[in-house]
Amino acid sequence: MLSPLLTSLSIWDPFVSIGSTIIQPLYWVVSGILVLFHSLWSPVFGEGNGWTWALSIVSLTVVIRVALIPLFVKQIKSSRSMQLLQPKVRELQKKYGHDREKLGAETMKLYKENNANPLASCLPLLIQMPIFLALFRVLDGAARNIPRGHWLRIHPELLDSLNGSTIFGARISDTFTKVGFANGITSVHLLTLGLIIAMTVTLFITQLQLMRKNMPMEALEGPFAQQQKIMLYVFPLIFAVGGINFPVGVLIYWFTSNLWTMGQQFYVIRRNPAPGTPAFAAWEERRQRHESHRHVAEPAVETGRGGVAVAESSRNGGSHAAAPAAPPRVVRQQPRKQARSQRRP
Incomplete structure (x- = not known):
């Protein structure tokens, strides 16, 4: 009975070997960055201090996320294109709903013409996973x-x-499950639970702000929107359940990464929102308000009598204040010179 099982396990040996070959360089990189930042933080907190290692993990996270910024920009552009194309996708579904092969071909053609890639939104997460696994294994x-x-x-x-x-x-x-409850609730349980909750909440908020702020109303309907809603609740649940097996250092890494993503996405949505979304409407309102304020702040000059400037914008108050008109210059007329015969005797 065991021979088929052993045979099936041996089938996976090449894949295990390939995975080990790929992960070894990541061990080298992750451990190298940790040791580098440990040497930088050690003079501040001490070599054996836990905050030295915690800040080294945070610094590692920042390095990774900075390196992933180009992929994040590509992810945002592709996700935006996917959202804006959803009305056209639904039209194709109505037109070719009876022919799934034709529907798939036309949908992929539509994505290609608009430079939209359904898998681009998963690239940063997929690239982070080997690094996450390497850090998990190192710790x-x-x-x-x-x-x-x-x-x-x-x-x-x-x-x-x-x-x-x-x-x-x-x-x-330490991990939540490793410590156990033989000694009751310990600081390990409290810290890991706090980090798991923080990690889950930041991930949920990140996905929620993308759906509520940077998606047009048309994109909130249909199969793609349903998938997004499922991911909104499933992903945080997966990380919350799996987090009990993560070491504290890995939880610090993942929470920092989620916090970075949330802030980065908030900045992009606020500064460059997709057209037709609530974020775009808010951006337009801010722009118009800024334009009106700038218009009020500009100097406004009015002309009074004799072409004299009599009004100027008040820079401090932002309101127009009339400047007092300059008093007219009085020129005294000199008496005309008279002839001697015209003078009184």
């Missing part, structure tokens, strides 16, 4: 005293420091 290895990554292997003292460092009484390598 999990530290909890087991297994050095994963070149830099932790050649610096075993850093491995011991990472394994034993604590913040708020919880080790960075």
Whole structure:
């Protein structure tokens, strides 16, 4: 009975080998960045301090997210194109609903003509997953005293420091499930639960602001909108359930990454919203208000008697104030010179 199972497991050996080959360079990169930032933060907090390692993980997150900015911009553009194309997609569904092959071909043609890629919105998440897995494995290895990554292997003292460092009484390598409840509710449970809630809330808000602020009303209907609504609740639930198995360091990484995404998306939606969306209407209102304020602040000059300027905008109050007119210049007439015969005797 075990032979078919063993045979099926051996089928996956090449894939396991390929995965190990891919993940090893990521171990090297992740551990190298951690060690680099650890050396930068150590003079501030100390080499063995948990905040040194926590800030090293935050710095690692920032480096990764900065490197992913070009992909994020591409994701925003593709997601916006997908949203704006939904009315045309529904027209194709009405027209070719009886022929799924023709519908698929016409839909892909529509996406290609408008430079929209349905998979582009998943690229940043897919690229982060190997890094996330590498960090998880590095921290999990530290909890087991297994050095994963070149830099932790050649610096075993850093491995011991990472394994034993604590913040708020919880080790960075601890997980919610690993500690157990033999000693009741501990600081590890409280910290991991707090990070899991923060991670889940930031992910939910990020997706919610995209759907509520930067989607036209037409895009909130149809199959694509239903998929977005499902992802709105499923993704945070998946991370909330899986978070109990993540080390504290991984939770710090994922919360920081979600917080970065939320702020980055808020900035993009506010400064460059998609047409026909509530965010675009708010942007138009802000622009018009700014234009009106600038118009009021500009100097307005009126002309009084004799072409004299009598009004000027008040820069401080923003209202027009009439400047007092200059008094007319009085020129005294000199008496005309008289002849001697005209003078009185």
